[in-house]
Amino acid sequence: MPPGLERSSSVASQRIADSLRRRILAGELEPGTRIRQEDVAESLRSSRLPVREALRILSAEGLVTLRPNSGAWVSVMDLAECQATYKLRERVEPLVLSESIPHLTSDDLQRIEELQREIEAGPDVDRLLALDRDLHLITYSRCPIDQLLTMVQRFWNTTQHYRRAYARLVDPSGREVIIFEHRLIIEALKRRDPVDAERFLVGHIRRTRLALAQHPELFVRR
Structure with missing residues (x-):
């Protein structure tokens, strides 16, 4: 990926991560809620690539759980x-x-x-x-x-x-x-x-x- 596009994608991923983080911490997205990439991309007018990266960022922060063949979910605890x-x-x-x-x-x-x-x-x-x-x-x-x-x-x-x-x-x-x-x-x-x-x-x-x-x-x- 050209450097300019890489930087643009990184900025977009961080913007999407910031938006989802705010919603999760505010309780708008409750534990166990599925986060569909296509819905996030559409609502934030983005492609799916930065959405996927944003979900990885949130997974590293403990806010999202990524499940193989299932997608992303707001992390839940017992x-x-x-x-x-x-x-x-x-x-x-x-x-x-x-x-x-x-x-x-x-x-x-x-x-x-x-x-x-x-x-x-x-x-x-x-x-x-x-x-x-x-x-x-x-x-x-x-x-x-x-x-x-x-x-x-x-x-x-x-x-x-x-x-x-x-x-x-x-x-x-x-x-x-x-x-x-x-x-x-x-x-x-x-x-x-x-x-x-x-x-x-x-x-x-x-x-x-x-x-x-x-x-x-x-x-x-x-």
């Missing part, structure tokens, strides 16, 4: 798989946070505070999830180990739907717990204290894992 992912998160994300803390800038900390204030203002569930995701990923963003950051991104992608379903069940007291845990983590970040930050984050993730285990109905495919 309760056991979700619990296993959360146990991995309890071990990997504190390490990523600890590696990130020395490199967080004053601008990073200011942005984290802004996100937390918006969370405390009581947004709707979808906005809360977006803010929570942004807050945590910023706290990890200065980790110099790209492999760990890729793992964390995949964890968040694959569990997004189930966090949304659970968040709709959380009452005001549950939101207060989330806010309190965030505040503990943020104060540890300000102190540049990786020991406390790791400890508070482990508890934050574990609490959600244990709560999800009490709602197996969230993992029943409709």
Whole structure:
């Protein structure tokens, strides 16, 4: 393929991947939904080649499952798989946070505070999830180990739907717990204290894992 066409195809693939990623993370495409290449190509006015590449990108991110002779499907988890992912998160994300803390800038900390204030203002569930995701990923963003950051991104992608379903069940007291845990983590970040930050984050993730285990109905495919 000529270089110009290759670059054009790459740009188109990324554009399509961005569009599908937004729809999956927003819950517009639920777990188990089949993604038909021809439908995506038609809706985005594209050929099938960049659609196929976009689906490979999303598969690498954990958002899409590619099945031989069957096509592409939005990734789905059962309760056991979700619990296993959360146990991995309890071990990997504190390490990523600890590696990130020395490199967080004053601008990073200011942005984290802004996100937390918006969370405390009581947004709707979808906005809360977006803010929570942004807050945590910023706290990890200065980790110099790209492999760990890729793992964390995949964890968040694959569990997004189930966090949304659970968040709709959380009452005001549950939101207060989330806010309190965030505040503990943020104060540890300000102190540049990786020991406390790791400890508070482990508890934050574990609490959600244990709560999800009490709602197996969230993992029943409709």
